[in-house]
Amino acid sequence: MASFELRGVGKRFGGVRALDNIDIRFESGRVHALLGENGAGKSTLIKILTGAIMPTTGEIRVDEATVVIDTPRRAQELGIAAVYQEPTVYPHMTVLENLFMGQELRGTAGMLDKRAMIAAATPLLERLRLEPSILARRMSSLSIGYQQLVLITQALLRDTRLLIFDEPTSILSREETARLFQIIGELREAGTAIVYITHRMEEIHQIADEVTVLTNGQRRGTYPIDEISTEQMLSLMTGGHGSARDRDIPPAEAGTERPPMLEVEHLTVDGYCEDISWQLPAGCVTGLYGLVGSGRSETALAIYGHTQPSAGTIKLDGETIRPRHPAQAIQLGLGYLPEDRQFQGVFLDKSLEQNLTSNALPGFSKAFDLLDLAGMRRFTTDLMKRYNIKAPDADTPIGALSGGNQQKGLFSRWANLPLKALILDEPTRGIDIGAKEEIHRFVRHLADRGMAVGVISSDLDEVLAVSDRIIVMREGHIADTFEHGPFSAETVLAAAIGSSSSADGRRAQTAEENA
Amino acid sequence: MNRIDWTGRAPVLIVISAITLIGVTIGAPGIWSVDNLFAMGVLAVEIGIIALGQTFVINAGGIDLSVGAIFALAQVTMGLAMVAGVPWPVAVALGLCVGLVCGLINGLATVWLRVPAIIVTLATMFAFNGLALVITNGIDVSGFPDGFYVLGQGTIFTIPLQIIAIYLPLLIVLAIVQWRTRFGRLVHLTGTNALAARLTGIRIGRVQIATFVIAGVLAALAGAISASRLTTARPDAGEVDNLISIAIVVLGGSSIFGGKGSVLGTALATLVIALVNYGLSFNNLNAVYQSGLIGLILIAAVLMQNIMLRLQQRRATAAG
Numbered sequence: 126m127a128s129f130e131l132r133g134v135g136k137r138f139g140g141v142r143a144l145d146n147i148d149i150r151f152e153s154g155r156v157h158a159l160l161g162e163n164g165a166g167k168s169t170l171i172k173i174l175t176g177a178i179m180p181t182t183g184e185i186r187v188d189e190a191t192v193v194i195d196t197p198r199r200a201q202e203l204g205i206a207a208v209y210q211e212p213t214v215y216p217h218m219t220v221l222e223n224l225f226m227g228q229e230l231r232g233t234a235g236m237l238d239k240r241a242m243i244a245a246a247t248p249l250l251e252r253l254r255l256e257p258s259i260l261a262r263r264m265s266s267l268s269i270g271y272q273q274l275v276l277i278t279q280a281l282l283r284d285t286r287l288l289i290f291d292e293p294t295s296i297l298s299r300e301e302t303a304r305l306f307q308i309i310g311e312l313r314e315a316g317t318a319i320v321y322i323t324h325r326m327e328e329i330h331q332i333a334d335e336v337t338v339l340t341n342g343q344r345r346g347t348y349p350i351d352e353i354s355t356e357q358m359l360s361l362m363t364g365g366h367g368s369a370r371d372r373d374i375p376p377a378e379a380g381t382e383r384p385p386m387l388e389v390e391h392l393t394v395d396g397y398c399e400d401i402s403w404q405l406p407a408g409c410v411t412g413l414y415g416l417v418g419s420g421r422s423e424t425a426l427a428i429y430g431h432t433q434p435s436a437g438t439i440k441l442d443g444e445t446i447r448p449r450h451p452a453q454a455i456q457l458g459l460g461y462l463p464e465d466r467q468f469q470g471v472f473l474d475k476s477l478e479q480n481l482t483s484n485a486l487p488g489f490s491k492a493f494d495l496l497d498l499a500g501m502r503r504f505t506t507d508l509m510k511r512y513n514i515k516a517p518d519a520d521t522p523i524g525a526l527s528g529g530n531q532q533k534g535l536f537s538r539w540a541n542l543p544l545k546a547l548i549l550d551e552p553t554r555g556i557d558i559g560a561k562e563e564i565h566r567f568v569r570h571l572a573d574r575g576m577a578v579g580v581i582s583s584d585l586d587e588v589l590a591v592s593d594r595i596i597v598m599r600e601g602h603i604a605d606t607f608e609h610g611p612f613s614a615e616t617v618l619a620a621a622i623g624s625s626s627s628a629d630g631r632r633a634q635t636a637e638e639n640a
Numbered sequence: 641m642n643r644i645d646w647t648g649r650a651p652v653l654i655v656i657s658a659i660t661l662i663g664v665t666i667g668a669p670g671i672w673s674v675d676n677l678f679a680m681g682v683l684a685v686e687i688g689i690i691a692l693g694q695t696f697v698i699n700a701g702g703i704d705l706s707v708g709a710i711f712a713l714a715q716v717t718m719g720l721a722m723v724a725g726v727p728w729p730v731a732v733a734l735g736l737c738v739g740l741v742c743g744l745i746n747g748l749a750t751v752w753l754r755v756p757a758i759i760v761t762l763a764t765m766f767a768f769n770g771l772a773l774v775i776t777n778g779i780d781v782s783g784f785p786d787g788f789y790v791l792g793q794g795t796i797f798t799i800p801l802q803i804i805a806i807y808l809p810l811l812i813v814l815a816i817v818q819w820r821t822r823f824g825r826l827v828h829l830t831g832t833n834a835l836a837a838r839l840t841g842i843r844i845g846r847v848q849i850a851t852f853v854i855a856g857v858l859a860a861l862a863g864a865i866s867a868s869r870l871t872t873a874r875p876d877a878g879e880v881d882n883l884i885s886i887a888i889v890v891l892g893g894s895s896i897f898g899g900k901g902s903v904l905g906t907a908l909a910t911l912v913i914a915l916v917n918y919g920l921s922f923n924n925l926n927a928v929y930q931s932g933l934i935g936l937i938l939i940a941a942v943l944m945q946n947i948m949l950r951l952q953q954r955r956a957t958a959a960g
Contacts, residue, residue, distance in 0.1 A: 431839060455841040470839070472832040473799045474899070484828055490822040498820070508697050538840070 126320060127175070127188055127286045128261070129205070134183030136169050136288075136342075141528070141557055143169040145342045146183070151287055156309060156319045158333035158350075160358060162618075164554070164584055166342040167322050171289055174320075175207050176200035204286035205279045206279070208293055212272040216265035221246065223264050224279050253308060270301035277308065281520060288312065289320040294328065306332055324416055324622055326355050338362055356615075359622075363585065364615035383407055386577030387459065387546040389428060392437030397423035398601040401437070405546055405577040408593040410568060412592030413548075413581040415621050420601040421581045422464050425548045429461040430454040442545055455484065458545035462552060464581070466528070470535045473524035477516050478505040480523045481538055512537040513563060529560025536564055546577040553587060565591045584617055597621050650893070652944045653908045656937055660912060664919030671922050682792075682800050682869065685807045685916030686711075686832040688907065689862040690881050691888040692814055693855030695906045698889050699818075700851040701831040701898030702750060702757035707885050708767035708878035710742045714860030716772050719781035719873030728788040736860045742768055743856020747849030757848075765882060774874035781873040792869025802865050810858075814903045827851060831898025880931075887934060888913055891941050912937065 129151045136144040144166045151157050161167050173177045173185070176194040184191050187203050194200050210224035214223055223240050247257050253274055264272060273293055279289050290309070309332060313319055315519045321333060328352060329336055336343040338361040345361040383406035398420030405411045415421050427434040430448030439446050441459055449456035451461070459491040463469035472480055482489065482501050489497045489504070505519040512533045516526055523531055532553065539547055549568065553561040568591055572578045582588050588595055595607040597620040605620035655958050664671055698706045718735030722728055742764065749760040780917050794801035818824040830837045830844045837844050859878075867873040886896075894901025894907030913934060 268743055429839075450843065451839055452841040452843050461839065463836075468833070469835050472836060472899075473830055475829065475832055477827065479825065483825075483837070483842070484827060486822045494821040495816075495826070496820055542958055 127204070127316075128186075129287045129318060130186040130189075131170075131173075132186065132187065133186050134170075134173060134180045135179045136173065138555070141555060143342050144173070144180070146337075147344050148344075149337055149344065149347065151318045151320055153191060153286065153316045153318045154313055155334045156313055156321050156332055158329045158336040159320060159339060160324065160329065160336055160362065161339035162324070162362060162583065162585055164341075165362075166183060167339060168291070169342070169439060170339075171207055171291055171320075171322070174200065174205055174289065195307050201283055201634065205289070206283060206287070207275045207284040207289040207291060208273055208280065210292040212269065212276050214264045214272055214275070216263070219260065220262055220264060220267070220275050221260040221454060223275060224260075225284060228283070246278065246282065248277050248331055252281070252311070253278060254304075268301075270297050270305070273297075273305070273473055274308075277312075285317065287318045287320065289322070290320045292324070293321075294323065294325065316414060326358060329358070330355070333448040342616065342629070343355050359615050359619055361432075361552075363618055383409060386442055387428075387579070388440040389424070390438045390440070392427065392439070393435050394423050394427045394432065395419070395435045398598075401601075401603060403596050403603060403606070405548075405579045406594075407545075407577045408572055408575045409593040410572045410578045410580055410591055412588035412595040413579055413598060414583070414585065414588040415598035415604070416583055421598050422550055424598075425461055425550055425579075425581060428454075429459065429463075429548070444612075455542065455544075459545070460539045460542055460544045460547040462539050462547070462549045464550035464554070466535060466554070471523050471531055476520045477509070477514070477523050477526070478519040479535060480534055481505050481508050482518075484538055484542065488624055508534075508537045508541060512540070513569065520558045527557070527560075529556040529563075532556050533560060533564060533567075536567060540571055545575060546579070547571065548579040548581065550581045551583070552580060553582075553584070562589070585614060588617070589614060650905065650908070652941050652948075653892070653905070653912060655944070656941060657908075657912050657915065660915045660919065662913060664922070668919065668922045671919060676918070676922070678800050678803070680914050680918040681803045683796055683918065684910055685800075685802045686862040686866045686869075687884055687888065687913070688807060688910040689810065689865070690855075690859050690878075690904050691885045691892075691910055692810065692903050693858030693896055694885040694889045694891070695901060695903050696814075696827060696851040697757070697855045698886070698894050698896065699831045699898055699901045700827045700848050701834055702848055702851060703761065703886065703896075704746060704852060704855045705758065705761040705882050705886075706742065706746060706765040706768055706884075707855055708881035709765045709772070710739050710856050710859040711863040711866070711878035712875055713742065713768045713772040713863075714738045715863035715867040715873040715877060716776050716781055716875050718864060719784065719867055720775060722784045722788060723781060728785050728933065732788070732791070732864050733920055735864055736857055739856040739860025739863075740853055741856070742860075743853035744849065747772060747852035750852070751845040751848055757852075757906065769876075769879075776873075777873045780875070782871055783870065784867075787867050788870065792865045792867070797817070802869075806861075811903060811907055818903055823847070823850065828899055831895075831900070833899070849857075884913070884934070887938050891938050893945075 131147050131149045131514060134147045135142070148169065159167050159170070170176070173180050174194065176197040177200050179195060183192060186192065192203060194203065213417065215226065221239070221242060222248060224246055224441060230238045230241045230245065232241065243260060246260060248608070249379070250257055250259065255274060264275070269274070293305060297305065309319060323329065333350050335347060335349050336358065337347040338358060340362060385404035386407040387405040389404065390402050393399050401424050405543065413421050423432070424485060426432050428439050430450050430453055441457055446457050448457060448459070454461070467473065472483065478501060482504060485504065486496070489501050491497055502519060508514065512536065514530050514533045516530060523534055526534070536552060549619065552568065553564050565587070568578060568580060572593070580588065580591055589612055594609060597604040597606070597617060599621055607617065656678060694704055694707060701928055714735040717738045718731040721731035721734050726734070746757070748763050749755060750757045790801060792802060796804050818827070828840060828844055828846045830847045836846050863878070866877065888895055888909045889901065889906050891912065892901065892905035892907070894905065916933055916937065917930050920933065
């Protein structure tokens with residue numbers, strides 16, 4: 126009987142502890158569910174098991190022997206494979222080519238032996254009830270559900286003994302989910318060890334044998350599935366929050382009494398969110414909580430003019446607006462701090478000064494478009510002081526700073542503009558606790574100055590700490606709205622997860638559904 | 641920003657110039673006369689101006705394969721206009737307008753149709769070249785009014801006019817544009833991370849279009865100087881300039897992915913290339929060797945910089 130075990134495994138990224146002293150054991154013939162919020166350490170754990178990253182501390186044991194998984198190839202040799210929610214495939218190549226990618230069978234003179242590959246794949250396809258003709262199809266012509274099945278086939282081809290599913294059902298239709306569960310059941314019977322990651326409560330009772338709850342990189346506990354109720358899982362996930370939370374800042378008056386500054390009505394962005402209506406009142410912080418994939422960022426990007434909504438209206442300060450470009454949104458008084466600092470936010474190899482002034486340049490350009498360089502320098506050093514951005518000087522490339530200082534820089538860029546409403550998307554993702562608290566304080570200041578602030582976050586702690594009111598999104602819809610505190614961590618989380626059944630997952634929009 | 645961006649490449653360029661200088665001096669000691677230097681400068685000015693425009697395009701994250709074709713189209717347009725009796729300053733202005741329109745076409749196609757710049761300008765390269773051949777029936781145009789020849793043959797205090805009155809002032813103005821103006825900053829921010837720039841509220845499309853327009857106008861200007869110097873406008877001129885201009889910009893320290901580079905680096909690289917070319921032809925070496933050598937220099941420069949970068953990183957990790 127195969128076993129895969131982590132002992133005291135920890136992983137640090139700079140100052141951030143992603144995993145802390147994790148002990149966990151996966152055994153053949155069992156489905157082990159991993160449960161946790163975004164950022165709880167689930168993905169880090171997968172990456173360690175599949176050889177994408179190495180743990181900072183601890184050891185990994187396979188069949189009771191210590192191993193080092195330093196490359197994805199090594200993980201494969203040990204029989205470990207993962208199926209991600211967005212399958213990583215080569216879309217232009219055929220299913221057969223994808224199946225044998227990197228492990229092609231060769232015949233005479235090193236030529237690819239297609240016949241042998243088809244012969245090897247066919248029995249596995251039968252096991253998964255896939256037609257052999259699928260082998261000749263291009264990966265891109267298959268729905269996401271079928272692509273996942275191809276990846277499972279690939280895992281079986283490679284004699285996988287530990288198969289990890291990373292939120293596989295979040296983009297599957299109900300039928301696809303049912304088929305996947307059936308397959309998982311059969312794999313378990315056949316003796317494969319299965320790790321099943323999800324944040325859907327109802328699935329866990331349906332499929333898992335045992336469940337481990339992770340929060341903030343720590344293991345809260347492992348339980349046989351029939352010894353734990355949904356309520357107990359929720360309370361473990363919310364960890365030490367307690368049921369209500371007090372902030373050191375007095376909460377603002379109930380949000381409904383304030384005039385709405387930014388109003389979104391019946392907004393639809395194709396494929397991401399549908400018929401969203403919410404509003405951000407002036408002078409208060411509204412938390413927009415939901416797990417990744419709940420359509421929060423896409424809604425914000427459409428409001429901000431980066432993309433165009435397919436339906437709905439946006440009102441700012443009572444006026445209907447329809448920005449066609451972020452530049453226009455900013456002129457109207459609407460800002461957006463993007464979610465992905467590195468790719469959407471900062472200019473990594475440019476200096477702090479160039480970064481901080483990037484959206485303030487019009488104020489510094491004089492005759493002939495010439496810039497007031499001295500003024501820009503004063504402006505930058507002033508922002509560095511006000512927002513406590515620690516850097517040797519204003520000429521330091523922002524990429525050389527810590528994540529927290531980069532994020533404070535990005536934040537200061539927005540906080541300094543004369544905006545009426547500002548949406549902050551994951552304003553503290555992946556930064557250390559000190560910088561996080563500072564940014565939370567800055568966010569409060571913005572609201573106190575009368576700005577309407579929205580904080581999109583999948584970090585429950587953050588939402589509870591910073592919000593005057595909370596809107597919860599789930600799978601492209603508004604799940605619940607909490608107008609004023611004190612908020613209960615459990616109720617907010619339950620609204621986001623949908624602990625009652627809500628299996629009407631978005632259907633993958635491909636023609637392949639009925640193939 | 642006030643730190644010059646090409647610090648990484650400058651030492652490499654200086655080393656290469658030094659090697660070239662020594663090589664050329666040994667091979668042809670007679671090269672070091674004022675006349676020879678001016679002759680070299682005159683040859684360098686035309687590709688040098690094209691490369692200045694290319695610098696802006698590449699720094700904004702684009703690329704322009706059609707500058708050589710614009711160079712040809714603009715010069716035959718002004719040539720035909722002059723032959724038809726249009727006063728030469730008007731004809732030159734017309735040629736510059738052709739460059740502007742060509743650049744605008746490149747920019748609008750890239751931004752509006754969201755086709756990669758390399759594809760758009762590959763297509764327009766053929767289109768502009770074809771157009772130049774069609775309007776001239778493939779025949780060189782010559783017989784221009786005397787006044788026109790001042791552009792490529794005039795001198796000021798015995799210094800060729802195009803060096804002292806066109807190229808150097810242009811270089812200074814563009815260096816100021818790049819470092820001291822808002823537009824210059826926007827070019828570099830757009831080239832560094834177009835998505836972040838857009839989400840910051842920068843109209844990246846306008847910035848990119850403007851760089852293509854600059855490249856088009858400067859290519860046309862180079863075309864005018866060339867036609868004046870050679871007293872002929874050729875519809876097939878500038879074919880090699882498309883790629884050489886890119887080689888010079890990269891040699892001058894610009895990142896081919898955008899966001900990094902400067903016109904001064906480009907000017908220095910132009911000088912290196914001119915030195916190599918002129919030195920080789922002074923030694924009666926075949927032109928075939930010239931392009932081979934340019935390639936070698938480019939690879940050597942990039943390699944040297946990569947090695948230095950790696951050393952620097954190693955030092956940084958050791959320190960950190």
